[in-house]
Amino acid sequence: MKALVYVGTQEVVYRDEPEPRAPAQDEMLLKVDACGLCGSDMHAYHGLDSRRVPPLVLGHEACGVVQNGSRQGERVIVNPLITCGECQDCVSGRSNLCAQRELVGMRIAGAFAEQVVIPARNALTMPDDMGIIEASLTEPTAVGVHSVVVAERVLHRPVSEARALVLGAGAIGVLTALVLKSKGCSEVYLGDTNALRRQTAEKHGFGHVYDPLQSEPEEGSFDVVFDAVGSGKTRAACGRMVRPGGVICHAGLQDQSEGLDTRRLTLQEVSFVGNYCYTVADLQASIRLLHRGELGALDWIEQRPLSAGASAFADIHNGKSAAPKIVLLP
Ligand SMILES: [Zn+2]
Ligand SMILES: [Zn+2]
Structure with a gap:
């Protein structure tokens, strides 16, 4: 089969790969229809992810058609987070915290390929009339849904009343903004230093868009701040922008440097919450949002053939892509 293989730092190659191994009883072989390119795939491409060792087929934001077993012929969406299903976190619906967690396309082959093998219980039902691009957006959308659900739990007022x-x-920031809007949050600000991304965000009306290097909104004026970057600079901005008693939701993983004013957090009772991945409930909520069109037109997504995947990686690396998400089609 054809696959896009990460072979070394800043090098992905579209080539012939052996067919996937035969699926076990509790596994599914999928013919991949679409797979989104994620920031974590880029992280691997930059040689910064010690868990993703080349040669490796990356990609985990996928949907496809089942090729074996009782669900043969069914279209499904991949839940790429493989968990044990038995530990305290899994049974209490917080599978994102499972100590045994594993991700499709991390140590096992991913979905930038014509076919992929996944555990059968990681196949989510895809609505009949759902398009493959919407479906492939399920996983990154679930990251946004999860962040907003966590924020809602900590906020003192409904998200619809929050600034x-x-x-x-990028995709996670944009999807978080769109999930907020779908919940009636009318005042959504979006900051990014990349001019192309700002243009896209402005054009599609994702929120009040600004360049943090030029000017910032009023300090201490936001009930909730989502950090979809996770750098020292963005954490510092979170601390400045959040209002007393507000919430900082931290989902980015760019670096672990400092930046957070813990004195302000303490004196002004600011809550700081980490957000990681999503639960199955978040994935199902995402399928509903996307299927009902509640995140608006998804015309900001770019599609490319999987065979041109190397150029997609290179364009994102060079800051030349204006699209917050590129979906690759085998
Ligand atoms: Zn992803
Ligand atoms: Zn578990």
């Missing part, structure tokens, strides 16, 4: 700021207009 929200999202730092980073």
Whole structure:
């Protein structure tokens, strides 16, 4: 089969790969229809992810058609987070915290290929009339849904009454902003230093868009701030922008440097919450949002053939892609 293989730092190659191994009883072989390119795939491409060792087929934001077993012929969406299903976190619906967690396309072959093998219980039902691009957006959308659900738990007022700021207009930032809007949050600000991303965000009306290097909104004015970058600079901005008693939701993983004013957090009772991945409930909520069109037109997504995948990686690396998400089609 054809696959896009990460072979070394800043090098992905579209080539012939052996067919996937035969699926076990509790596994599914999928013919991949679409797979989105994620920031974590880029992280691997940059040689910064010690868990993703080349040669490796990356890609985990996928949907496809089942090729074996009782669900043969069914279209499904991949839940790429493989968990044990038995530990305290899994049974209490917080599978994102499972100590045994594993991701499709991390140590096992991913979905930038014509076919992929996944555990059968990681196949989510795809609505009949759902398009493959919407479906492939399920996983990154679930990251946004999860962040907003966590924020809602900590906020003192409903999200619809909150003034929200999202730092980073990549896919996770954009989807977080769109999930906020779908919940009636009318004041959503979006900050990004990349001019192309700002143009896209402005054009599609994702929120009040600004360049943090030029000017910032009023300090201490946001009930909730989402950090979809996770750098020292964005954490510092979170601390400045959040209002007393507000919430900082931290989902980015760019670096672990400092930046957070813990004195302000303490004296002004600001909550700081980490957000990681999503639960199955978040994935199902995402399928509903996308299927009902509640995140608006998805015309900001770019599609490319999987065979041109190397150029997609290179364009994102060079800051030349204006699209917050590129979906690759085998
Ligand atoms: Zn992803
Ligand atoms: Zn578990």
